[in-house]
Amino acid sequence: MIARLRNYSGLPEARNEWSKLGLPQVAEAPRDLYDLVFFFVESKDAGEVEGIAFAAEELGGDAYGCTTRTPRTMLVFEHGVLQGNSCRVGPDDRLQPIWRALSNYLAPQPPSWKLAERELRLDSTMVMGVLNVTPDSFSDGGLYLDKGKAVKRALEMVEEGADIIDVGGESTRPYSGEVAVEEELKRVIPVIEEISSHLEVPISVDTRHHEVARAALEAGAEIVNDVSGLRDAKMAEVAARHGAGVVIMHMLGDPGTMQDRPTYDDVVGDISLFLDERMMSAKSSGVDLRSILLDPGIGFGKSLDQNLQIVVRLREFSCLGRGLLIGASRKSFIGKVLGQEVGGRKEGSLAIASIAMMNGANVVRAHDVKETKMVARMVDAVRRAQTIS
Numbered sequence: 167m168i169a170r171l172r173n174y175s176g177l178p179e180a181r182n183e184w185s186k187l188g189l190p191q192v193a194e195a196p197r198d199l200y201d202l203v204f205f206f207v208e209s210k211d212a213g214e215v216e217g218i219a220f221a222a223e224e225l226g227g228d229a230y231g232c233t234t235r236t237p238r239t240m241l242v243f244e245h246g247v248l249q250g251n252s253c254r255v256g257p258d259d260r261l262q263p264i265w266r267a268l269s270n271y272l273a274p275q276p277p278s279w280k281l282a283e284r285e286l287r288l289d290s291t292m293v294m295g296v297l298n299v300t301p302d303s304f305s306d307g308g309l310y311l312d313k314g315k316a317v318k319r320a321l322e323m324v325e326e327g328a329d330i331i332d333v334g335g336e337s338t339r340p341y342s343g344e345v346a347v348e349e350e351l352k353r354v355i356p357v358i359e360e361i362s363s364h365l366e367v368p369i370s371v372d373t374r375h376h377e378v379a380r381a382a383l384e385a386g387a388e389i390v391n392d393v394s395g396l397r398d399a400k401m402a403e404v405a406a407r408h409g410a411g412v413v414i415m416h417m418l419g420d421p422g423t424m425q426d427r428p429t430y431d432d433v434v435g436d437i438s439l440f441l442d443e444r445m446m447s448a449k450s451s452g453v454d455l456r457s458i459l460l461d462p463g464i465g466f467g468k469s470l471d472q473n474l475q476i477v478v479r480l481r482e483f484s485c486l487g488r489g490l491l492i493g494a495s496r497k498s499f500i501g502k503v504l505g506q507e508v509g510g511r512k513e514g515s516l517a518i519a520s521i522a523m524m525n526g527a528n529v530v531r532a533h534d535v536k537e538t539k540m541v542a543r544m545v546d547a548v549r550r551a552q553t554i555s
């Protein structure tokens with residue numbers, strides 16, 4: 167079961183969402199809206215959702231069941247009710263999920279990210295530089311297939327300010343097919359071996375295959391970036407054995423099918439539930455929760471509007487208590503808004519990166535490292551000013 171704090175920008179957004187979820191119009195005027203605190207609770211188990219709805223009503227809140235496929239309820243409290251009760255958290259408190267969501271949401275920064283031999287503090291935004299060792303990636307396919315060129319680009323990205331280098335040997339652009347494990351190994355392992363001896367920054371391997379993850383971790387990578395959300399049953403075991411950092415990303419279906427009319431009841435709620443379920447499954451395979459970062463997977467089975475919703479509502483994912491990674495760089499939704507091919511999407515990518523950072527992204531995956539790093543430093547300065555004043 168997960169709980170999410172829902173902060174509406176105003177009545178039009180709230181009303182629109184309530185009618186989509188089959189809810190009554192709870193607030194009549196903007197004043198009412200700002201007097202109330204909204205949570206959504208979702209679970210695969212309808213009984214759990216009913217239980218928390220009952221507990222919320224006992225405390226003086228209201229609960230409204232949604233008509234979605236996933237059992238989901240909206241809990242509504244007046245501010246005063248929450249303020250009077252949120253410090254009474256105990257292990258048997260049935261409202262514990264909402265107190266946890268609230269404290270994660272309000273935390274000034276997430277806990278640090280634990281790798282095998284170091285911890286990455288997430289108090290400044292990190293930039294993950296993209297290094298695709300593929301013939302067919304949508305943006306830089308074929309540029310770094312040659313090992314020498316790949317190594318040069320990795321060093322260049324670190325010079326430009328990259329905090330992590332993400333090496334991938336399989337394109338996951340829409341409608342791409344799977345690459346054989348042997349081919350993926352041949353592409354990424356020599357590059358990782360070479361750059362890990364030159365670089366201080368951690369290397370992540372972008373793969374869906376545990377064999378590739380294992381070889382990459384042995385070759386010097388410290389992070390597994392899995393766009394399939396650890397679907398390969400052995401992936402979590404491999405990551406746990408190495409104490410590796412893990413990025414769990416949401417994708418609907420696979421790259422071959424994901425853009426075929428993606429539908430969600432609530433894009434943020436459905437993805438949150440998926441990420442929490444994959445995180446708990448990883449934990450049961452031995453992965454330390456402190457090693458996990460979560461990623462809603464922009465562009466992986468999402469329409470233009472769903473991608474924009476993720477960016478604007480990103481902070482809701484922080485209720486899950488982990489750091490957040492976002493990868494929007496040069497993706498097609500930016501091209502759709504701006505009418506630009508891949509080469510003309512830099513400004514749009516930087517705009518999305520800066521909004522995502524303001525909304526809680528801790529790591530931003532990017533092709534244009536130098537510019538993204540400058541955006542990160544600027545946004546971090548603004549956020550620090552917000553905390554100090």
Ligand code: 9MG
Pocket residue numbers: 334338372391392393413415461463464491492493494531
């Ligand atoms: C490999 N890859 C491509 N896009 C990505 C994204 O948005 N997030 C993560 N974690 N990996 C990605």
